[in-house]
Amino acid sequence: MSVEQGGAQLREARRDDAAELLRLIRELARYEKAEDQVETGETQLAATLFDDGATAHAIVAEQEGRLVGMAIYFFNYSTWQGRNGLYLEDLFVEPTCRGAGLGKALLARLAAIAVQQGCGRFEWSVLDWNTPAIEFYQSLGAEPQSEWIRYRLDGDALNTLARTASF
């Protein structure tokens, strides 16, 4: 199923989108000043998004045979609610295609998926210096969860802790 928005078709991503998705991911990373952190490749991306049992999903905006926007998401969980939530990991629209409502259309589609799936919340994270994005999100009625700090364990520290596991 797909629909036109701002000259682009919105639809679920398919395995043969992997190369184009990777291009958009690299463009987003450049914008977030993290291009050197893109470690994935087309094959790995395809496997983790499209293999059976994949827990991450994508929707895309396509225009004249190429992807111009994407949203990658997964289902998180609220223990208080005893319900899944929908978490948007990455949202990107090519700079030349902005201003036509594509970003909002992608978000609206995810909001609809969240409601259809019985999710209580739709969440995502934004870099604190990304003022245009923050203003956009607040215009939708989204509220910052500023009292929460995310912690990350990776690399050697993760392996060290894992080795102390007793089962």
Add this chain to the structure above:
Amino acid sequence: MSVEQGGAQLREARRDDAAELLRLIRELARYEKAEDQVETGETQLAATLFDDGATAHAIVAEQEGRLVGMAIYFFNYSTWQGRNGLYLEDLFVEPTCRGAGLGKALLARLAAIAVQQGCGRFEWSVLDWNTPAIEFYQSLGAEPQSEWIRYRLDGDALNTLARTASF
């Protein structure tokens, strides 16, 4: 599979743990000053954690026939890495059972699951006033992702955005 730690057995949660899990969830909510936000019940918790297709999971610590600790988690996703991560939604050990290494044992077990599943990261969030927890997490080598702000859309604002979806 289970193993003894500090007088408790660590194991995967089962459907018949739901009532005890709910009790621990309420105790944790009280500690986080959010007891009125616990909306779930035993049946819903059991469905969302143990039904086929559930994306949230739990491990528990059991002592003398009752649960004294729990960790509830799901798999998130890193687009940069093209890999899943493991996200710890809630960790709780009963106050009377603290100091015996149970919290660290639960975290270590999750770190081991993350490594076994090929996850690049093990992440969770902490309230910014919870200094004892923050100090504990930093002692493990976890690093704060302070530049990220989580946004949340729920209730009427979520439904309003969902209704604008064009497919």
